Amino acid sequence: MGDVGIVTTRFYNWPGSLQLESGARLGPLTIAYETYGELNAxxxxxxxxxHALTGSAHIAGRHSPDDRLPGWWDPLVGPGRALDTGRYFVICANVLGSCYGTTGPASINPASGRPYGLDFPIITIRDMVRAQKILLDYLGVKHLVAAIGGSMGGMQVLEWGFLYPEMVTAIIPIATCGRTTPMQIAFNNVQREAIYADPDWKGGDYYGTPGPQRGLALARRIGTITYKSDPSWTMKFGRTVVDPGKYYQLEGQFEVESYLAYQGRKLVQRFDANAYLYLTKAIDLHDVSRGRGNYTEVWHNLPPCLGIGISSDFLFPPYQVKEIVSLINAGGGRAQYMELNSPYGHDAFLIEFKQLEAIIKPYLRQVKL
Incomplete structure (x- = not known):
């Protein structure tokens, strides 16, 4: 059992209507969240x-003693850890558009009494952050010591810095970017196309049926390739085959192929295909300069920043985090760059806990409460 023990996901039902960046409105909202530690007076x-694309609010502890695995950042949360629950009130909310309790495409549309499906409006990273602000107001949070997250989570961190700079003492974006590149958009596109091509997707109206399992599994397999690095694939699998007797047969598999199939099957069991479509689209639309001005000139009045890159990250290469740091400094802010030296690619922010602890813990300790 981890240091935070048994935890419970809670739900805030907000009766209002959120103005989205697209011009549409969405409401009422349910926001799923978990907290660790105590909020001070x-x-x-x-x-x-x-959290990132297919993550949830469950960052630490277990929901029951029988849970096989703890939350996805468990080694970093607890008394004396990087996110010290003796000092901090740690919060994570499931993002708008997801399927772990927060309102998303699989939620019931109050106008029809059926799941939204493709009637769900397009959402952006900024919309996610505005929904999180609603939750923090409800919880009584007046100020954040820091906003921290990796990948899509890092995009949200940056938007917290832009939307609510007076509320955040420090931002810690990890393995992310200020705007997505054509390559990142391209990878998301082919993942969505894999879902669209599955006849069981049924134009997004598949609820009550098994849904596009093959398409979602293939999307996950494509995504998984981008989360690793060539050295990590070689270290883990080499060129080992599953069944040497099938080496000269089309159905013969290398172990890396079997692993990709396993990752696809796992995601199908826990994630909604439409949510995958909407969240990857939100990632594609991410651009902190949209509506604010020239990309290189909008990085002013941001909170102090600790940008963390990953040496072997193929999906969000280190130069993108370095660029964030450089632009904040050029805009008159205070930013510094640190790097995880890891062979594990983009996934390193979910693996290299000792390195993360060594970077994050001292940085947060020097942030004044």
Whole structure:
């Protein structure tokens, strides 16, 4: 059992209507979240953790003693750890558009009484952050010590810095970017096309049926390739085959192929295909300069920043985090860059906990409560 023990996902039902960046409105909203530690009387000791594409609010502990695995950042959360629950009130909310309790395409549309499906509006990273602000207001959080997250979570971190700079003491974006590149958009496109091509997707109206399992599994397999690095694939699998007796047969598989199939099957069991479509689209639309001005000139009035890159990251190469740091400094802010030296590619922010602890813990300790 981890240091935070048994935890419970809670739900905030907000009766309002959220104005989305697209011009559409969405409401009422349900926001799923978990908290660790205690909020102080001033409401200013909170740390907000933002999750990645298929993540959830469950960052630490277990929901029951029988859970096989703890939350996805468990080694970093607890008394004396990087996210010290003796000092900080740690919060993570499932993002808008996801399928782990927060309103998304699989939620019931109050106008029809059926799941939204493709009637769900397009959402952006900024929309996610505005929904999180609603939750923090409800919880009584007046100020954040830091906002921290990797990948899509890092995009949300940056938008927290842009939308609510007066509320955040520090931002810690990890393995992310200020705007997505054509290559990143291209990888998301082919993942969505894999889902569209599955006849069981049924134009997004598949609820009550098994849904596009083959398409979602293939999308995950494509995504998984981008989350690793060539050295990590070689270290883990080499050129080992599953069944040497099938070496000269089309159905013969290398172990890496079997692993990709396994990852696809796992995601199908826990994630909604439409949510995958909407969240990858939100990633594609991510651009902190949209509506704010020239990309290189909008990086001013941001909170102090610790940008963390990953040496072997193929999907979000280190130069993108270095660029964020450089642009904040050029805009008159204070930013520094640190790097995880890891062969594990983009996934390193979910693996290299000792390195993350060594970087994050001292940085947060010097941030004044």
């Amino acid at each position: 001033a409401g200013d000791n909170a740390v907000l953790v933002l």
